[in-house]
Amino acid sequence: MNAERILIAAECIGDARWFIERATTYARERVVFGRPIGQNQGIAFPIARAHAQTQAAALMVGEAARLFDAGTACGPEANMAKLLAADASWAAADMCLQTHGGYGFACEYDVERKFRETRLYQVAPISTNLILAYLAEHVLGLPRSY
Numbered sequence: 418m419n420a421e422r423i424l425i426a427a428e429c430i431g432d433a434r435w436f437i438e439r440a441t442t443y444a445r446e447r448v449v450f451g452r453p454i455g456q457n458q459g460i461a462f463p464i465a466r467a468h469a470q471t472q473a474a475a476l477m478v479g480e481a482a483r484l485f486d487a488g489t490a491c492g493p494e495a496n497m498a499k500l501l502a503a504d505a506s507w508a509a510a511d512m513c514l515q516t517h518g519g520y521g522f523a524c525e526y527d528v529e530r531k532f533r534e535t536r537l538y539q540v541a542p543i544s545t546n547l548i549l550a551y552l553a554e555h556v557l558g559l560p561r562s563y
Contacts, residue, residue, distance in 0.1 A: 419495035421542055423485055426478045426495075429502035432535045433471040436509035439528060440464050440516040460516055467509040474501035493556045500548045503538040510535045 441464055444455030454460045481498040484491035510532045514521040521528040539545050553559040 418543075419481075419485055419491050422495040422499040423478065423481045423491075425538060425542060426474070426481065426498040426502035429499075429506035429535070429538050430471060430475045430478055432531065432538075433467065433474070433502070433506040433509035435531065436506070436513035436528075436535075437464060437467050437471060439526070440467075440509075440513040443517055443520075443526075454516075463512040463515065467505070467512045470501075470505040470508055474498070474505040477501050493552065496543075496548045496551050499538075499543065500545060500552075503545065506535045506538060 441455070444460050444464060445453055447454045455464075477494065478498040478501075481491050481494035484494055510528075513528055514532055517526060517528055520526055521532070523529075550562050554561050
């Protein structure tokens with residue numbers, strides 16, 4: 418299960434980076450009122466936040482993969498990597514769709530299709546709530562919630 422969680426987490430990082438690249442390119446190229454929309458903080462800041470979230474999640478994915486490759490117990494790290502990477506991917510997807518506005522639903526941009534795909538990682542192969550239950554019980558020592 419840990420290998421699967423680390424693999425999915427790495428895929429989420431790739432998806433998040435795809436969304437960030439798409440949003441960044443669009444924000445540079447889309448000109449409204451004589452200036453690129455990326456010049457507006459309301460566009461630039463969410464892209465920057467998604468980038469920071471993705472980079473932080475990537476660090477946890479790397480740590481989980483390092484422990485797994487070393488044959489070391491990595492249950493907490495694999496779970497946190499999947500949780501953080503899925504959240505980063507979902508946040509980047511939402512940001513990208515917002516950046517594109519209505520064009521985010523146009524087939525030519527592929528954003529809507531990828532948006533639907535990345536939503537899956539909130540529930541599969543293990544749901545976010547089950548990861549939180551695992552962390553609460555096995556890492557924090559809280560009583561079992563289910």
